[in-house]
Amino acid sequence: MSELEFVKPIEDIIKKNGFSCLIKNYKHVSKEDVRKSEKIIISGTALKDFDYLKKNFSWLDDKPVLGICAGAQMIAKKFGNVLKDEEIIGKFKVKLTEENKLIGKKEFESYFLLSKIFITRKDLKILAFTNDIPVMFKHSNKEIYGCLFHPEVLNQEIILNFIISSY
């Protein structure tokens, strides 16, 4: 059920802009799938779904990655960061603090559907905040990004810029 809500909208953005994608459940992603992909987007999921926290996502390597909501939490956790329960649901203002390839606006509104944030910043450069909570990051030396909000709802340019940027 969550695929229609969290994956299909991203697939539509990718395809409407003339790109193709392979959709795989994170539980079934192989190293071969990763090898064949140029870039990887890890979508969000329903608010009550925490299965992704049980996986260590060993297939993540040096390919550019954009993690959205649960995907971003998972990336933060993968690099040794600590997650904490914090509910953010609805539309909130995001303030950009670091220039980056995904969005140029200094301030924008985003849709959040989130129950966990990260409280440490190991290997992460914070790109944006909402009420002092870091909500967008880039890995310090890899092309790996995370957004705790859902860019597919109000900030589709983030997804598009991730796809078209050359690294």
Place this chain on the structure above:
Amino acid sequence: MKLALMFSGGKDSCLALQKTMRMHDIVCLVSIISKNQESYMFHVPNIGMTKLQANCIGLPIIQKFTEGKKEKELDDLKEAFIEAKEKYKIEGIVTGAIRSVYQSTRIQKICRDLDLWCFNPLWLKDQIELLKELLDNKYTVIISGVFAYPLNERFLGRIIDKKIIGELETLGKKFKLNPAGEGGEIETTVLDAPFFKRKIEILDYKSSYNNNSGVFDISIAKAVKK
């Protein structure tokens, strides 16, 4: 998973129901009947038809009345979900929300408070694709409300077909309307769908239109054999 569907009797909730039925058990419908004609949260035209529609589908329905006052209507919705949880042991709610962050935020928060899953299978769906999906699935859907210029009385009571989808698509581009009415421009009522065991026949109605706003109000209808 046992789920309840927020049911307005319109195209979006019916399509959400059809998509969910393939994967989960919808065990009841929940309808909120709002007295506020301008509710941002709830569909208003022909909401009184939901009992007959539920009967045609063959599912029980929980109907709650609300004055439609901004935050109080959310308490009424919450009570309906609590009743569904107690009576039908539901684990989650399904909605037909497509793009309304306002509606979605409020429903997600209520579900969170009640420890319920919340699914939105039409979320961000292309609106023309959605209308075409209704045709492909042989739905009978009428336009029961128009609330934006240049939609006028000519649209009221019309069945959604290829021709009207073309018109809505053209008007959508020209006047920046959501062609499927997700911004509240149009409301619909479903008379038949693949999962309806019986269909609805309209026996009497009243159509009214004034100042870019009109309603096709079904006053008498009955369930008939398909």
